[in-house]
Amino acid sequence: MLAKPVPVAMAQGSSCWGCFQSLVDIHLKLADVLPLLDIKYWQAVVDYKLKDLEGYPDKSIAVGFYEGMARTEEDIHLLKVMRQKCQTLIAFGSCSCFGGIPGMANFSDIEQCYDVKFRHNKTVNGGSVPSVNVPAITDVVKPNTDYAAFDVYLPGCPPTSKLILTAVTALLEGKPLELPPYTVCHYCKREKKETPISEILRPYVGKADVQRCLLEQGYICMGPSTWGLCEGQCVNKGATCRGCFGPSPPIMKDHGAATISMLGTYAPIDPDKLIAQVKDPLGTFYRFDYPTSHLGRIRIKHEEAERRRK
Ligand code: SF4
Numbered sequence: 001m002l003a004k005p006v007p008v009a010m011a012q013g014s015s016c017w018g019c020f021q022s023l024v025d026i027h028l029k030l031a032d033v034l035p036l037l038d039i040k041y042w043q044a045v046v047d048y049k050l051k052d053l054e055g056y057p058d059k060s061i062a063v064g065f066y067e068g069m070a071r072t073e074e075d076i077h078l079l080k081v082m083r084q085k086c087q088t089l090i091a092f093g094s095c096s097c098f099g100g101i102p103g104m105a106n107f108s109d110i111e112q113c114y115d116v117k118f119r120h121n122k123t124v125n126g127g128s129v130p131s132v133n134v135p136a137i138t139d140v141v142k143p144n145t146d147y148a149a150f151d152v153y154l155p156g157c158p159p160t161s162k163l164i165l166t167a168v169t170a171l172l173e174g175k176p177l178e179l180p181p182y183t184v185c186h187y188c189k190r191e192k193k194e195t196p197i198s199e200i201l202r203p204y205v206g207k208a209d210v211q212r213c214l215l216e217q218g219y220i221c222m223g224p225s226t227w228g229l230c231e232g233q234c235v236n237k238g239a240t241c242r243g244c245f246g247p248s249p250p251i252m253k254d255h256g257a258a259t260i261s262m263l264g265t266y267a268p269i270d271p272d273k274l275i276a277q278v279k280d281p282l283g284t285f286y287r288f289d290y291p292t293s294h295l296g297r298i299r300i301k302h303e304e305a306e307r308r309r310k
């Protein structure tokens with residue numbers, strides 16, 4: 001038991017709050033954890049304001065969680081303040097680690113995003129981009145690490161409650177957090193026969209053999225290239241892995257490219273046929289980590305160059 005509660009801060013950039021929901025989902029274990037926390041900031045839960053966070057002495061908060069990506073100027077400011085005030089800063093969830101689902105906004109440019117969201121949104125007549133009492137939005141989703149360095153990465157969309165509990169307990173006790181490096185396949189109970197894929201199938205096509213590897217049956221499963229911190233929760237319940245925990249530590253850099261390369265090994269199919277069979281390749285292979293990928297970096301540079309040119 002700790003001598004006194006540890007000062008912590010929970011900050012939310014642009015996100016869906018699912019990661020903090022997963023923290024709350026610890027349920028009864030919260031009764032053990034909460035007394036150990038001296039919550040200094042958690043904008044959606046505790047009535048502290050940003051100026052309170054800004055007013056704390058630098059490094060006076062032991063552990064900080066930053067959920068979401070930094071899409072607005074306010075998000076970026078919050079992330080930088082968190083870095084300044086926290087000794088250990090955690091990239092909490094895949095949005096924070098890699099850009100996450102909102103990072104797919106970079107598939108389009110900002111004007112196209114405005115069109116879909118505001119100007120030509122089917123639920124709005126005469127829509128316009130809001131500009132009053134809202135923070136400025138950035139032209140492109142950049143990885144959070146472009147704005148601040150993190151000490152710990154806890155990926156997942158969202159991270160599982162078990163993983164959060166393990167991490168929080170270790171960090172609060174001042175112990176090193178050692179996470180297993182295995183991929184999702186390591187935890188998958190399905191049988192692999194090393195048989196090549198003859199055809200790529202959409203998830204709803206046919207009826208998968210419940211005992212056998214889904215990838216070998218033609219369903220795109222990102223288990224071989226995805227960090228298995230979830231312990232294979234989807235593949236062991238009948239669904240393919242969509243890669244929400246991002247790349248495993250030996251790969252780390254480009255999850256999508258690793259998956260495409262893996263698919264090339266498993267599926268000796270003519271490349272043109274393969275491309276035709278994989279619908280929405282960007283959304284399939286880069287769903288959770290486009291901004292941090294090599295391809296995504298090129299896109300960010302392109303968008304920035306376009307902005308400078310205009
Ligand atoms: S990682 Fe997933 S659950 Fe967490 S904030 Fe992002 S979208 Fe939501």
Ligand code: SF4
Pocket residue numbers: 184185188189190192212213214215216221222223224235241
């Ligand atoms: S590819 Fe998917 S289904 Fe096959 S063993 Fe790996 S995690 Fe399981």
Ligand code: SF4
Pocket residue numbers: 157184226227228230231232233234235240241242243244245246
């Ligand atoms: S099996 Fe894949 S998609 Fe499912 S939780 Fe784990 S990493 Fe995410």
